[in-house]
Amino acid sequence: MKSLRSQLPPLTALTVFEAASRFSSFTRAAEELGVTQAAVSRQIHLLEEDFGFPLFTRLHRQVILTDKGKALSAAASDAFNLLAEAVTDLRRDASSDELTISATIAFSHFWLMPRISEFSRHYPYINLRIVTQDNMPNLQRGEVDVAIRFGNGMWPDGHAEPLFEDEVFPICSPEYAGTDGRIKTPADLTSYSLISNETDDPMWTGWNEWLSSFSIVVPKKTRGLRCSFYTEAIYAALNGQGIALGWTHLVEDLLRQGRLVRLTDAAIKPRGAYFVVVPTRQRSKEAANLFVKWLQIVSQEPK
Template identity: 90%
Template sequence: MKSLRKQLPSLTALTVFEAASRLSSFTRAAEELGVTQAAVSRQIHLLEKDFGFALFMRLHRKVALTDKGKALSAATSDAFNLIAEAVTDLRKDAPGDELTISATVAFSHFWLMPRISEFSRQYPYINLRILSQDNMPNLQLGEADVAIRFGNGMWPDAHAELLFEDEVFPVCSPKYIGVDGRIKTPADLTSYSLISNETDDPTWTGWNEWLSSFSIVVPKKTLGLRCSFYTEAIYAALNGQGIALGWTHLVEDLLQQGRLVRLTDAAIKPRGAYFVVVPTRQRSKETANLFVNWLQIVLQEPGPQTL
């Protein structure tokens, strides 16, 4: 079998032909390629001489492809596009490439940021961009390369892989509750200020759902500070303003550090879970795959991580 090099005509001539056939003009092809019109005409002439037939019909002030020219045009267009796509994908994975990670504000703040430096130490050539946003980015439009989200695992045009399920339980500052251990059961919580946060996510667990799981009705007078975001609720608890609901993976470091304490052994599992999400209509970046693998390994490590 002959080598491709011997089977193919001049690649320079093919490049010129692709531009001339796509633009239907030798002049415009010359402008795009940064050469003279005469140079374009010469390359086309050499190509036609090599094939032994005409590729263009020279008309008054314009050119048109012959039938054989149209066949070659379709082939070169497909081949050049395929090469361009491959080059684009390879450049995405080149050292120094940017990896955009989207995570909810709470997950980014309490879990991801304290740990992401370890990923950077392992892969120093990857430039990271962290998007902290509760709204799901459009992965198909490239708004992020990978996302970490809480929900039911069903997002359009995206593949979601389960990271972990969670538990929800009451937490507060050690100074707020004191050391007398007055809270023994979930019912005891209603005597204290309960910090809540607003959310549009139906799978998110709030105080009403949590207490209802233990057949407890929440008296309106016990409701305390209401925050816009979960991060604000946790900081309010850290500052001794009441009791908030702690999610295991979000408050584990704060519990380990002694900045928050868990109240009662009572806990419930929320309806949703945390997922890592990647686009489905395009090939994932190799850097995104590295991040997903790293994420899964870290989450499998026992005990709270304080990297």
């Protein structure tokens, strides 16, 4: 059986050929490689001798790939790109032990940050960087290693694994719950101050959708506070400003601590769920794999 090396043409010549075919120019290839045009011509000639057929058609001021040259160019380009990606990933792993995690402001604030110290205790050598923003970063840009997202799990820039679904129900502070009498049904809520937040996410459940799911006509004018972010709405509820919608996994700690109370058993399931997402076009860091496994275990722990 022939060795792999014996089946390949001279690698130096192949490197020169890849540059020349990409630029369709010996001169520009020489500039990129830091050699003379004569050196490029010599390497291409050696390669053509090795194959036994021409790879370029030489014209007066340009070179054009032959059909066989085009086939070799495509193969060489794919091979060099694959090798470059692997080298980049290996260098990134060797030079950096930082793991960048993206999450929404609410998820990071109420769920991730109270638990992330457990991951650090297990893997103290991994430096964490948390990027909190409600606009989803594109994972293909290489700026984020792992993202936690809410949605349908279909994102073109990454592979998604489910974490958990959620429920949405009305919550408020214990003090506010005892001010105006007992709330027994969803319809009773319209008489109270309802705290909402602005969002562009079509899968986010607001008061109109929540009340409508119980066939309750939402009054045109309702009392309440409107906030820019969900975190602000929750803090307004904590401070007795009114009633907000609680998402199970975002407010579970506050409910357990008694800082918020659930007002009714009525709840709805939003259309989306939480997912952990990793880029699809690059090799995952080992730290990212460890974080995903930890996240999947923690997310299934009983509340």
